[in-house]
Amino acid sequence: MGTARSHASWLTRVSPFAASLRGYDRRRLKKDVVGALTVTALHIPEGMAYAQLAGMPPQAALYSTPAALALYALFGSSRQLIIAVSASVSVLSAATVGAMAQQGTPRFMALTAALALMAGAVATLAGVLKLGRVAQFFSSSVLSGFVFGLALIIAIKQVPKLLGIEGAKGGFFERLGYLLTHLGQTHALTLAVGAASIAALLLLGRVSRRIPAALAVLVLGIAVSSLLHLDAKGVAIVGHIPAGLVPPQLPEVELGDLAKLLPGACGIALVAFAEAIGPARMFAAKHGYEVDPNRELVGLGAANLGGGLFRGFSMGCSLSKSAANDQAGSTTQVSSLVTAGLTLLVALFLTGLFRTLPEATLGAIVVVAILGMMDVKELVRLARLRRADFLGAAVALVGVLAFDVLPGLLIAVGLSLFLTVYRASRPRLSELGRVPGTLDLAATHREASAITLPGLEVFRPEEGLFFANATSLRDEVLKRVGDAKVPVREVLLDLELTDDLDVPGADMLAGLHEDLSNRGITLSLARVHAPAQRLLERTGVLAKMGRQNVYPHVREGVEAWMARHESQAxxxxxxxxxxxxxxxxxxxxxxxxxxxxxxxxxxxxxxxxxxxxxxxxxxxxxxxxxxxxxxxxxxxx
CATH class of the missing domain: 1.20.5 (Single alpha-helices involved in coiled-coils or other helix-helix interfaces)
Structure with a gap:
């Protein structure tokens, strides 16, 4: 009995999917199958379109996504999230590999598969090392600007398909300039097909969310193209798509190529995780279960490893398909497994149906799908609420457009880290005073009636004390002491928010003690956590200050001050x-x-x-x- 329980516990830790199947019945299976049918209807057209975004042939999505869907279902912790093709990840893949090989060549395809494998390895390793908490250090404001810029790059690459002209190479502004100077070469019938496809997608989306608009427009585009023989009239079509599956294999690339792909692999792992963790938490809160960020990293890693092994491209979170899966009532990862099976059936038997699909229709599907990434309302909200957040988003957006996807990603990540360190390093020092009628202490800038004691300054670092803000906090304390209207005789520091003091922080306290002593002022500490107190002992700071000047609570420090100093205040x-x-x-x-x-x-x-x-x-x-x-x-x- 105990062995069976230990095996079950081990299986649950390795695969959250096992835990989600407890109490599984026909009613839940029916909902999961409906969710799978809905997701498949969205996935087939979008998968083919996003494969082209990644610089791969349409069938690459049919080969790689079944493994990605199945592996994420087994190792990811979200029950509604769909990990398959992602516009942002596809563009990152194309940008990374495009700098090393020509699209359409065997080398490009091999490098794309290798990139997916490396992104999977990076994400899996990050999950095993429990680095999921890193996501909280990336500003959502900055990432919203990055995603907006990425959406514009995706859109500018699809416009030539809608106009029926050759696309240019280069960055966003080079492509935009080329389009503006070659509008006269627009193919009228292709433009009509693209415009009609966009209009139909938007109209069907407004009529009912239950209608798989992308699938309906895809079927309509194939039918119209076949009946009117649009390819004979100059409209580009998808053409022949090979049926069947490819066996799993490692791509043949050199070690030097892997080194060049590593930055892009890290970027894809980061973007895929940042894209997935928010919706995963939202679905978990809605349905009453927990998601583990580290398990999400492992699930994303497994999905990319599967995509790379089947000669595909990098995978990420599909927000539209995840939302559709949830709205269809899906309750477990069975939906992803059924979607994987349905995609396999299409790859084996139904690829011939897509031969006459207009390229303009695929481009329209991509453009409409990424409209949600262009969140103008969010940028307006940031501009209205806090200028610094808006500037961060704007810098990330312009960085993507001006320097392309990978440099733009580095700018976004670097800017997020800079903002984190900058905010942490600011000397946010609160002065504490007593709330009248009570013995409770409050920050004087929040509680206007708080009373301070002349000669005693009680301060609390609001960000905790560590290396990045140690010097600025010391300078701020000395400045406040120098600016005090009544001569200060003692400074009491409340270290409640400093859970784990580092050596630079301890050195700063030693230096502050000496600076204040030279002015005839005593330095006292209150609410020092055990790890911080142990470090103060090892560094000798506690001996310099005197153990009698360390108090378990701020109130005891105030009482000790009153006992030592006679006053009639x-x-x-x-x-x-x-x-x-x-x-x-x-x-x-x-x-x-x-x-x-x-x-x-x-x-x-x-x-x-x-x-x-x-x-x-x-x-x-x-x-x-x-x-x-x-x-x-x-x-x-």
């Missing part, structure tokens, strides 16, 4: 009064549970507390310049 006496008030309230609340002698002792304690409060009020009235509201709370009894 009303803020300190008011703190004591509020403390008395809170103690009396707790004693009074406990009275309902006391009887006999205990009740008498409680009443005596209340009387003494009231007397202490009365003396405190008299003292506050005699202090110089008392605040106008120092009696606003009224008597405590």
């Amino acid at each position: 009303w803020q300190e006496w008011r703190l004591i009064q509020d403390g008395l008030y809170l103690v009396r309230s707790r004693v009074d609340e406990a009275g309902a549970l006391l009887h006999g002698e205990e009740r008498h002792r409680q009443e005596d304690l209340l009387i003494r507390l009231d007397e202490a409060d009365t003396r405190m009020r008299e003292l506050l009235r005699n202090l110089p310049h008392p605040p106008a509201d120092d009696d606003s709370r009224g008597p405590v009894h």
Whole structure:
């Protein structure tokens, strides 16, 4: 029994698909099959179109996606996500391999398959090393600009198919310039086919989302082309597509080629993961299960390994097909497995049906599919809410258009990392004060009524203390101390947000201690986590500062300050009064549970507390310049 359970547990860890099958029944199977039919209807036309985006023949999608769909279903953790062809990943693949070989050549195809294998290996390794958390360091604002620019590059490559003219090589602006200067060569009938296909796709999409618009337009395009013999009238068609499957094999490439492909493979793994993790989490939240970012990396890696082994191209997340799969009611990865089987049937027996498909129709399918990537509303929202986020998106967008896909990706990634480090390095230092009527502390810039104690500055680094912000935080503390209206005698640092202090951070505390000591100011620490305290001990910082100046809570540090320094500042006496008030309230609340002698002792304690409060009020009235509201709370009894 125990062995069976251990095997089941091991299988669940290796393949989340096994866990999703618990309680599986005919009702769920029916929904998964409906989802698979919907996805297949979308996948066939888009797969053929995206294969051409990757510089591969249309049949490459039919060869490689069954393995990708099946492997992701087994090793990925999302139950609704469809990992197959992706416009952004296809363009990245073409950009990477295009710099090394001519499209249409055997070398180009071999390098494309090798790139898919390398992207799969990179993603799988990242998942095994549990690097899924890296995704949180990439700004979604920057990535939205990158995706927008990528969509424009995809669109500019499809426009020649819609116009019936030869496309130019080069970057976005070279292609755009070529199109503008060669509009006179537009083939009217091809333009009509492309425009009609776009109009039909948009119209069907508005009429009903349940209608597979891409499949309907594909069938219509094939029918019209066959009836009117459009190829004889100058309209380019797909032509012959070989039926059958190719056996799995490793592409024949040299070691030097793999080194050149590595940056592109890392970029594809990153883009595919960034594209997939958001929808995966959304579907998981909707259906009440968890997705593991590291399992997603392994699933994406397995899908790309499968695509590369079958002489295909790199795979990624299909947002449109994932959404359609979810809307069809799919509940498990069985939908992906059935889609893989249906795609195999098409590859074996139905490729001849696509011979007369107009290239303009394929181009139209791609253009309409990527319209969702051009999120103008998101850019407008960023511009309205925060200029820095909009500028980050704009830089990434322009970077893609000006420097092409791979350099643009590096710009987007570099910009995200720069923004992360820049924000973390800023000296976000909050001054803490006491909320009137309580013993609670709050940041003075958030709580305007918070009261500070003259001579004592309580600060909290809001980003934690580490190497990137250590120097700026020290400078900010010294600046605040120098700008204080009342001479500072002690600085109390709240390190609650510093979970794991590094050596530069500890060195900074040592230097700050010396700087403040030279000014006659004591440095104290509060809420120091165990790992940080151990490092402070090993580096000798704790011995320099004195263990007596490290407190478990900020309140203890404030109390110790008051015990060491005699003062007649009303803020300190008011703190004591509020403390008395809170103690009396707790004693009074406990009275309902006391009887006999205990009740008498409680009443005596209340009387003494009231007397202490009365003396405190008299003292506050005699202090110089008392605040106008120092009696606003009224008597405590």
